[in-house]
Amino acid sequence: MYEKEYLMLPGPTPVPPRVLRALSEPLINHRGPSFKKLIEDVTEGIRYVYQTKHDVLILPASGTGGMEASIVNFLSPGDKVLALSIGAFGDRYATIAKNYGCIVDKVDFEWGTAIDLDVVKAQLDADVNQEYKAILVTHNETSTGVCNDLEGLGNIRGDHPALLLVDSVSGLGVMDVRPDEWGLDVVVTAAQKGFMIPPGLAFISVSPKAWEAYAESKAPKFYWDLGSAKKFLEKGQTPVTPALPQYTGLREALKIFQEKGMDYMFAKQLYLRDMTRAAVKALGLKPLAEDAISSAAVTAVWAPDGIEAKAINKKMREEYNVVLAGGQKQLENKIFRIGHLGYVQHLDILATIGALEMCLQELGYPVVLGQGTKAVQEVIMSRKGII
Amino acid sequence: MYEKEYLMLPGPTPVPPRVLRALSEPLINHRGPSFKKLIEDVTEGIRYVYQTKHDVLILPASGTGGMEASIVNFLSPGDKVLALSIGAFGDRYATIAKNYGCIVDKVDFEWGTAIDLDVVKAQLDADVNQEYKAILVTHNETSTGVCNDLEGLGNIRGDHPALLLVDSVSGLGVMDVRPDEWGLDVVVTAAQKGFMIPPGLAFISVSPKAWEAYAESKAPKFYWDLGSAKKFLEKGQTPVTPALPQYTGLREALKIFQEKGMDYMFAKQLYLRDMTRAAVKALGLKPLAEDAISSAAVTAVWAPDGIEAKAINKKMREEYNVVLAGGQKQLENKIFRIGHLGYVQHLDILATIGALEMCLQELGYPVVLGQGTKAVQEVIMSRKGII
Numbered sequence: 001m002y003e004k005e006y007l008m009l010p011g012p013t014p015v016p017p018r019v020l021r022a023l024s025e026p027l028i029n030h031r032g033p034s035f036k037k038l039i040e041d042v043t044e045g046i047r048y049v050y051q052t053k054h055d056v057l058i059l060p061a062s063g064t065g066g067m068e069a070s071i072v073n074f075l076s077p078g079d080k081v082l083a084l085s086i087g088a089f090g091d092r093y094a095t096i097a098k099n100y101g102c103i104v105d106k107v108d109f110e111w112g113t114a115i116d117l118d119v120v121k122a123q124l125d126a127d128v129n130q131e132y133k134a135i136l137v138t139h140n141e142t143s144t145g146v147c148n149d150l151e152g153l154g155n156i157r158g159d160h161p162a163l164l165l166v167d168s169v170s171g172l173g174v175m176d177v178r179p180d181e182w183g184l185d186v187v188v189t190a191a192q193k194g195f196m197i198p199p200g201l202a203f204i205s206v207s208p209k210a211w212e213a214y215a216e217s218k219a220p221k222f223y224w225d226l227g228s229a230k231k232f233l234e235k236g237q238t239p240v241t242p243a244l245p246q247y248t249g250l251r252e253a254l255k256i257f258q259e260k261g262m263d264y265m266f267a268k269q270l271y272l273r274d275m276t277r278a279a280v281k282a283l284g285l286k287p288l289a290e291d292a293i294s295s296a297a298v299t300a301v302w303a304p305d306g307i308e309a310k311a312i313n314k315k316m317r318e319e320y321n322v323v324l325a326g327g328q329k330q331l332e333n334k335i336f337r338i339g340h341l342g343y344v345q346h347l348d349i350l351a352t353i354g355a356l357e358m359c360l361q362e363l364g365y366p367v368v369l370g371q372g373t374k375a376v377q378e379v380i381m382s383r384k385g386i387i
Numbered sequence: 388m389y390e391k392e393y394l395m396l397p398g399p400t401p402v403p404p405r406v407l408r409a410l411s412e413p414l415i416n417h418r419g420p421s422f423k424k425l426i427e428d429v430t431e432g433i434r435y436v437y438q439t440k441h442d443v444l445i446l447p448a449s450g451t452g453g454m455e456a457s458i459v460n461f462l463s464p465g466d467k468v469l470a471l472s473i474g475a476f477g478d479r480y481a482t483i484a485k486n487y488g489c490i491v492d493k494v495d496f497e498w499g500t501a502i503d504l505d506v507v508k509a510q511l512d513a514d515v516n517q518e519y520k521a522i523l524v525t526h527n528e529t530s531t532g533v534c535n536d537l538e539g540l541g542n543i544r545g546d547h548p549a550l551l552l553v554d555s556v557s558g559l560g561v562m563d564v565r566p567d568e569w570g571l572d573v574v575v576t577a578a579q580k581g582f583m584i585p586p587g588l589a590f591i592s593v594s595p596k597a598w599e600a601y602a603e604s605k606a607p608k609f610y611w612d613l614g615s616a617k618k619f620l621e622k623g624q625t626p627v628t629p630a631l632p633q634y635t636g637l638r639e640a641l642k643i644f645q646e647k648g649m650d651y652m653f654a655k656q657l658y659l660r661d662m663t664r665a666a667v668k669a670l671g672l673k674p675l676a677e678d679a680i681s682s683a684a685v686t687a688v689w690a691p692d693g694i695e696a697k698a699i700n701k702k703m704r705e706e707y708n709v710v711l712a713g714g715q716k717q718l719e720n721k722i723f724r725i726g727h728l729g730y731v732q733h734l735d736i737l738a739t740i741g742a743l744e745m746c747l748q749e750l751g752y753p754v755v756l757g758q759g760t761k762a763v764q765e766v767i768m769s770r771k772g773i774i
Contacts, residue, residue, distance in 0.1 A: 005413065012414040012631060023632050024407040026392065027399040027585055029710045060587065061610070062447050062627040068610045096609045192628055198414055200447065200587045200630030220607065222483045223448070223455045240449040241579055243587035244399060245410050245632050323416045 006322040008352050010142045010170050010298035012192040012199050013342020015249070019197055022252035023245040030244065036236025038247055043233065045254030049195070050172065050187065051262065052179040052205050057229045059202040060243050063169035063190030066202030068096050069224040070165050070186045074210055076218035077101025079133040082123060082162065084115045088143035088328045093136045093167050100219050105132075111331060112300070114148050114293040121156050132162040133213070139187075140171030143328045145300035145337060146289045147175060154182035163210055169193060172203075173257070174269050174297045174341050185210040191246055193297065196253045196342045200243040206230075267386065269296035272340040272349055275379035279353040282375035283360065283367060288335055297341040298325070302334065304365045309336045312359055320355040350376045393709040395739050397529045397557050397685035399579040399586050400729020402636070406584055409639035410632040417631065423623025425634055430620065432641030436582070437559065437574065438649065439566040439592050444616045446589040447630050450556035450577030453589030455483050456611040457552050457573045461597055463605035464488025466520040469510060469549065471502045475530035475715045480523045480554050487606050492519075498718060499687070501535050501680040508543045519549040520600070526574075527558030530715045532687035532724060533676045534562060541569035550597055556580060559590075560644070561656050561684045561728045572597040578633055580684065583640045583729045587633040593617075654773065656683035659727040659736055662766035666740040669762035670747065670754060675722055684728040685712070689721065691752045696723045699746055707742040737763045 007014045028034045039058070046056050059066055075081065075097065083094035083106045094106045107123060109115055115137065124132070135157060140147050150166060157164055163185040168177055172187065173194025179187050185207040192199035206214070206226060214227060228239045257265060273296045280287055280301050288300035303309035309326055310333050316322040325337040340349060353372040361367040394401045415421045426445070433443050446453055462468065462484065470481035470493045481493045494510060496502050502524065511519070522544060527534050537553060544551055550572040555564055559574060560581025566574050572594040579586035593601070593613060601614060615626045644652060660683045667674055667688050675687035690696035696713055697720050703709040712724040727736060740759040748754040 005415070007414055007416065009416055012417060012628060015414055020411040020413070023410040026407070027394055027402055027579075028392070029394065029396055030399060030586075031712075032704070032710060060449050060452070062629075064627040065447070065610050099609045100607045190628070192414075198630065198632045199417075199628040200633065220487045222486045223452050240451040241399060241577070241586040242449075243585065243630060243633070245585045245636075246587065246630070317419070323419060325416075325418075 003321045006348060006352060008339050008344070008348070009323055009325050010193070010337060010339035010341065011190070013196060013339065014344060015196055015198055016253070016256065016343045019249045019252045022248045023198065025248045027244055030242055031237055038251060039233065039236055039238065042247060042250045042254060045251070045258065046203050049254070049257050049262065050179060050205055051177065054179055054205045054207050055230060056203060056205045057226055057233065058238070058242070059204060059224070059229070060200070060238070060240060061202045062199055063188065063193070063202050064092065065224070066169070066188035066190060066204050067093055067167050069202070069204055069226060070188050071097050071100050071102070072217070072219040072221045072224050073226045074163055074165070074186065074213040074217055075100070075102055075133055076216070078103065080105065080131045081134045081136055082107065082132050083136040084120065085109065086113060086115060086138060086144065086146055086148065087111050087141040089141055089167060089169070090138045093138065097136060112144050112146060112288040114146050115153070117149065117152050117156055120153065124156065124160050127160070130161055132160070134163040134165050136165050137167070139166050139168035139177065140175065140295050140297050142170045142298060143331070144288055145295040145298045146293050147171065147295045150177060150184060151182045154184060157183060163213055170297045170341070173265065176266050179205050179207065191250065194341055195250065196256070197246055197249040200246040201250065269341060271379065271383055272296070272344060272346065273299065275346065275349050275376045276338055276340055278375040278379050279349070279372040283357065283372045298337050298339045300335045300337045303336060304360070307363050307365055309333050311363060312336050315359040315363065316355055319359065322352055322355045346380050390708045393735060393739060395726050395731070395735070396710055396712050397580070397724060397726035397728065398577070400583060400726065401731060402583055402585055403640070403643065403730045406636045406639045409635045410585065412635045414631055417629055418624055425638060426620065426623055426625065429634060429637045429641060432638070432645065433590050436641070436644050436649065437566060437592055438564065441566055441592045441594050442617060443590060443592045444613055444620065445625070445629070446591060446611070446616070447587070447625070447627060448589045449586055450575065450580070450589050451479065452611070453556070453575035453577060453591050454480055454554050456589070456591055456613060457575050458484050458487050458489070459604070459606040459608045459611050460613045461550055461552070461573065461600040461604055462487070462489055462520055463603070465490065467492065467518045468521045468523055469494065469519050470523040471507060472496070473500060473502060473525060473531065473533055473535065474498050474528035476528055476554060476556070477525045480525065484523060499531050499533065499675040501533050502540070504536065504539050504543055507540065511543065511547050514547070517548055519547065521550040521552050523552050524554070526553050526555035526564065527562065527682050527684050529557045529685060530718070531675055532682040532685045533680050534558065534682045537564065537571060538569045541571060544570060550600055557684045557728070560652065563653050566592050566594065578637065581728055582637065583643070584633055584636040587630040588637065656728060658766065658770055659683070659731060659733065660686065662733065662736050662763045663725055663727055665762040665766050666736070666759035670744065670759045685724050685726045687714070687722045687724045690723060691747070694750050694752055696720050698750060699723050702746040702750065703742055706746065709739055709742045733767050
């Protein structure tokens with residue numbers, strides 16, 4: 001394709017050219033000394049981005065594979081778990097636990113809202129015999145652009161023995177997460193989101209308490225066995241053949257995190273979020289999530305009355321090569337989603353909003369051209385020198 | 388690294404430069420029209436290499452993930468299966484089935500030999516109530532360089548209702564496999580072997596009879612659910628985010644298969660095997676496998692008396708950058724293995740044998756330099772014009 005594409009998705013994200021180039025290194029022996037150095041380096045780099053001293057393991061899988069690993073390694077059939085869902089990925093997490101024989105108490109919150117910590121507290125208080133073995137929670141709900149308060153959830157869990165299992169597939173590396181301080185026992189993420197590399201790897205952190213649960217787990221497993229992954233990592237290997245291009249890409253991407261620092265990376269993401277939301281509001285559109293719970297990775301926006309969200313996305317893609325995401329399940333055709341994580345910069349947002357203005361105008365929505373882009377520019381200029 | 392490395396492993400294999408370049412294409416939306424075209428094209432290309440009209444699905448996993456998928460989709464806890472093992476990967480297949488609750492009748496054949504079809508026949512004849520739900524078999528046993536007779540096994544299975552589940556991770560695309568004609572219900576392979584692309588994808592073919600078993604299967608699953616993969620493929624998608632670089636690499640690699648034709652690809656592999664074996668024998672060394680059952684993907688060789696296999700591999704790697712594989716489990720330090728699949732050509736074998744001669748001589752084994760390379764040259768010259 002000759003035309004430049006703007007991949008404004010909540011994953012896969014655009015990837016820096018230096019990372020794309022690093023994918024093409026000649027293959028190496030995954031049981032040899034070069035790979036040992038590679039896996040040791042990237043494991044340390046991932047822990048830097050994770051801001052954790054817990055073990056971190058790399059799985060040859062998508063984020064969903066990491067979620068499955070977080071269930072089958074720490075739980076057993078018949079275990080009672082509390083699943084908190086605010087959207088499609090919260091539903092998925094509950095389904096995986098159910099498929100592996102867990103007894104799932106699922107609490108659903110309205111799509112577009114965050115978990116209500118008071119409701120969670122009441123649920124845990126009602127569990128007087130402390131039967132819950134785990135709490136499953138989505139950090140950043142990709143389907144709605146809502147971010148849950150993991151620190152608050154960790155506080156509410158308190159001394160309850162349940163493990164806190166976190167799907168942060170689209171959150172980690174994008175927003176500040178502190179597994180050790182907040183008591184997050186297991187945190188799953190994936191390569192193609194905050195890490196700025198192509199899909200093919202999942203990462204999972206494991207607290208000492210989670211390792212104790214691992215020893216008790218009776219769920220069937222082979223490919224997802226984290227004990228095996230840990231044992232192999234100790235000799236600089238993986239149990240099965242790893243996706244080598246993603247490893248060399250990851251090494252390059254991690255250099256960027258280390259050059260820029262996590263403070264910069266998190267601040268940049270908030271900045272991209274803020275300019276996207278400012279523009280959307282300036283156009284008279286309504287984001288699905290309130291400001292206080294809004295994701296730094298993706299912004300979901302209600303399509304204006306009388307205009308189908310799919311028509312907006314189709315026009316954006318066909319006329320301007322700007323790729324947005326749509327709504328899932330009950331939000332299908334009602335919202336569109338602008339991803340702003342990975343290798344996305346401020347002028348990409350400006351371009352996206354400019355294209356959106358033109359599409360909306362042609363679809364019959366009243367837009368003064370420049371109305372949204374001006375809002376983007378104002379955020380850019382107000383933070384000049386900070387980012 | 389400046390020095391050129393000879394990756395003579397049974398996977399990951401060297402990858403053609405045009406495939407390495409294809410890994411670095413900009414990321415695309417895995418729910419959009421470009422990916423739909425991509426997955427449709429590569430699925431057709433894989434079926435060409437598989438020589439099958441069965442469904443073929445692509446999984447975001449290593450070959451072991453494909454093996455796990457072949458168990459959890461077609462079997463249930465408590466199912467009786469016959470596992471035929473001739474080495475480390477046969478053992479792995481049996482272990483996966485056991486971990487998922489199958490009752491595994493395991494028949495072990497001596498490492499370095501193939502399955503004995505008479506023994507299998509007796510085993511099936513003894514199963515008068517036809518309790519076996521599946522027969523698990525390794526096509527090409529990577530740990531020993533032995534290839535099993537799948538056509539013969541298919542004939543012996545005959546009308547027994549057991550599914551024939553085949554791990555052809557290092558065999559498919561290297562040696563002639565005919566799932567439809569030979570009655571192979573499920574055939575698993577992986578990207579980094581015969582397909583000449585980097586690791587990160589597994590492929591699995593599913594016969595109509597296997598789909599019937601899928602409908603009955605009660606093993607827990609989410610990530611490996613092939614019914615879900617089939618449903619998504621019908622709309623040109625995958626259930627979870629796919630490893631996109633491997634898909635674009637695969638598209639390029641499949642063009643090579645189509646340009647050259649399968650007859651050429653299979654003949655080339657036999658030619659590489661024959662020159663490797665001729666050279667090894669000319670040096671007075673003994674291959675682990677007899678000629679009749681020898682693999683076209685990898686040749687395992689006994690280390691000469693008094694010389695450790697690890698010392699040979701170490702010297703080959705450190706002094707000549709030739710990477711060989713070692714022995715696994717009971718063969719550790721007793722054999723070395725020369726991989727000759729993927730992007731390997733005749734002069735790579737010549738160079739490898741030349742380096743091996745120098746290493747063996749320095750390790751005290753009596754070698755006249757040129758003794759092995761001459762044998763390679765003779766095979767090359769005898770087949771000139773055919774390959």
